[in-house]
Amino acid sequence: MKGHNLYNLEIKKIFKKYIDKMIPKYKYMPEASKVIKIEYFLKKKQVSKILKQKPLDSERLSLCIKNDLLEEYFTSKRVIEILEKRTKNFISNSKIISSNSIKLTKLIKISKKNKCL
Amino acid sequence: MKTKEKEVDIIIIGAGASGAAAAWNLSKTNYKIVCLEQGPLVNKNNYCSFQYKWEKLKKNKFNINPNIRKLKQDYPIDDKNSPISIANFNAVGGSTILYSGHFPRFHVSDFKTKTLDDVGKDWPITYSDLEKYYDLNDKMMGVAGLTGDPVYPKILNLKQPVPLGYAGEKIAKGFNKLGWHWWPSYSAVTKKINGKYQKMSVDKNYWPKAIKNGVNLKTNCKVKKIVSKASGQVSGVIYLDSKNKEKFLGAKLVILACSGIGTPRLLLNSANDYYPKGLANSSGLVGKNLMLHPLGYVEGIFKNFLASNYGPEGCCLASHEFYETKKLNEFKRGYTIHVLRGTGPLETAMNSLKLKRLKFGKSFHKDFLKIYGCTIPLAIICEDLPEKTNFIELDNSKKDSGGIPGVKINYSLNKNTKKMLAHGIEKGKKIMKTIGAHSILSFAPVRHTGWHTMGTACMGVSAKDSVVNSFGQTHDIKNLVVVDSSIFTTSGGVNPMSTIQALSLKITDDIKSSPNRFFL
Numbered sequence: 001m002k003g004h005n006l007y008n009l010e011i012k013k014i015f016k017k018y019i020d021k022m023i024p025k026y027k028y029m030p031e032a033s034k035v036i037k038i039e040y041f042l043k044k045k046q047v048s049k050i051l052k053q054k055p056l057d058s059e060r061l062s063l064c065i066k067n068d069l070l071e072e073y074f075t076s077k078r079v080i081e082i083l084e085k086r087t088k089n090f091i092s093n094s095k096i097i098s099s100n101s102i103k104l105t106k107l108i109k110i111s112k113k114n115k116c117l
Numbered sequence: 118m119k120t121k122e123k124e125v126d127i128i129i130i131g132a133g134a135s136g137a138a139a140a141w142n143l144s145k146t147n148y149k150i151v152c153l154e155q156g157p158l159v160n161k162n163n164y165c166s167f168q169y170k171w172e173k174l175k176k177n178k179f180n181i182n183p184n185i186r187k188l189k190q191d192y193p194i195d196d197k198n199s200p201i202s203i204a205n206f207n208a209v210g211g212s213t214i215l216y217s218g219h220f221p222r223f224h225v226s227d228f229k230t231k232t233l234d235d236v237g238k239d240w241p242i243t244y245s246d247l248e249k250y251y252d253l254n255d256k257m258m259g260v261a262g263l264t265g266d267p268v269y270p271k272i273l274n275l276k277q278p279v280p281l282g283y284a285g286e287k288i289a290k291g292f293n294k295l296g297w298h299w300w301p302s303y304s305a306v307t308k309k310i311n312g313k314y315q316k317m318s319v320d321k322n323y324w325p326k327a328i329k330n331g332v333n334l335k336t337n338c339k340v341k342k343i344v345s346k347a348s349g350q351v352s353g354v355i356y357l358d359s360k361n362k363e364k365f366l367g368a369k370l371v372i373l374a375c376s377g378i379g380t381p382r383l384l385l386n387s388a389n390d391y392y393p394k395g396l397a398n399s400s401g402l403v404g405k406n407l408m409l410h411p412l413g414y415v416e417g418i419f420k421n422f423l424a425s426n427y428g429p430e431g432c433c434l435a436s437h438e439f440y441e442t443k444k445l446n447e448f449k450r451g452y453t454i455h456v457l458r459g460t461g462p463l464e465t466a467m468n469s470l471k472l473k474r475l476k477f478g479k480s481f482h483k484d485f486l487k488i489y490g491c492t493i494p495l496a497i498i499c500e501d502l503p504e505k506t507n508f509i510e511l512d513n514s515k516k517d518s519g520g521i522p523g524v525k526i527n528y529s530l531n532k533n534t535k536k537m538l539a540h541g542i543e544k545g546k547k548i549m550k551t552i553g554a555h556s557i558l559s560f561a562p563v564r565h566t567g568w569h570t571m572g573t574a575c576m577g578v579s580a581k582d583s584v585v586n587s588f589g590q591t592h593d594i595k596n597l598v599v600v601d602s603s604i605f606t607t608s609g610g611v612n613p614m615s616t617i618q619a620l621s622l623k624i625t626d627d628i629k630s631s632p633n634r635f636f637l
Contacts, residue, residue, distance in 0.1 A: 021477075021478065022481070023477065023481050024478075024479060024481065024482075026483060027482070029482045066477070067467070070463060070466045070470070071172075071173055071176070074172065074462040074463040074466055075169065075170045075172055075173040075463055077169050079462070080169040080462070081169075083462055086422075086490075087424045087427050087490060090283070090422055090424045091282075091283065091424055091427060094424070096280065096281075096282065096283055096286060097286065101263065101278065104278065104301060105263065105265070107286065107289055107293075108289070108293075108299065108300065109293040109296075
């Protein structure tokens, strides 16, 4: 049993290292293993089958997990919040005039040819 | 064995945009009304727009494609013979649960394309006939926008427009530079007190009011057939309840509100000895003249972050510069240039990976952040002309969970549309270049965009070349009425929701004011 657990830990370690190589940390963006549940992937038969093979077929593993990895990563609460914060910071530091109807009207330049009625 | 239920005055089939408007408008009378909806009432808290996993939900149970979603209430749609696949949602609220809430009206010219441009057909009604219903519907749906748009008669009482955002202002200045028309989007998007925007769907406004007024909304009930026991009249419907038990519900009047696909499907599936080609099909036009608004896509990528992903999805601004027929063009009628918001992070990453703009490894985030929020996408929404060669038919080889046949789509783009799409793509690229995009992507037609299903039970004056008259009443059957987008004579070049609901309100007002015209 102990040996089995150690084996699982080893597999987990290999997988964690692999996905962090695919999506590494960069500035405020976390590495993959910080936001996704590794167990979710290890439960998938095909993934565990590839991980058990030696040497590791990294091309096959990448192909097998890439869509799910992106999906889990970019729908994780932490990543969404980080990206939202970036957007909100930008918005609050930008000059946006169109939130005001009067200023918005001034932005529109209508020429006579646009009269389609 | 069928259970026979107590007869009602009116049955409405479908609780989407048109069914909801019809139910509410008729609920202010003494009629006993039942609405049968094949889908459930979705808990508002489960809407994908309220959750940070919204992009994941959009790929699964809130997928726009019923063939991927495959929920109990969905019916199979074979779209192999079409470059555009059908998008819909079956539930109380229908497609308004998933739509972007874009709410432009048809132009005055859209109702008379034959007279003006010698293409399509003239509607038997005009913009003026619908105007007060457009206004009423805008009020009910909480439509935001800006008064003064030169392409429309004056539209009043709009709510505060949804801000363009930084990216919207950038492209608006580009339109100004080119001297092209643009206007802030008309959107059923309302600002909430906490500052967040909420998209309006009919389960939140029309339905609670209709139910309060006494309309009996039955969910998870699939209508199998409309029953006609004598020529010129229908007597009710056979439906499967939530436990798949077959029932007969009698009614004095049956109103179809099942979309441009669901309505012809039901009419064709209701064929009987009196109507062997399907109900209301003496013209042979039920299911024909399918129009889908073929869509072109242009995306510009910019060096700096524009926060283009910020704001309600799908609603920024629109240009009608190329909407009307122009002498120099090689095509008739025209299109809307619809400026969208940037895609969400998951869609951005998935598409970028596919296009090899992004790869896993060291530079993953650096490359991702150069794209996410740095793109401005726009859609070219083309007017589709009615053609008998574009049609839907029953597909007996694929049935839904109740054993009712699915639908097969037969659709191709005509020469006019192809030229229009090419023109739109060229103009889309021009605007992107004008505002400094360093990279531009474009393609057409976009496959997964068949939201706007129109024309398959078209409105007209004569029983020979149309299915319903100007009252939405079928030419063949007095007490059978259609209020959804299948009755569109032509498609216009804008999102049809506003016109669908205005038509439904007008037709139900006609029923209220002249009941003898409709009831036996």
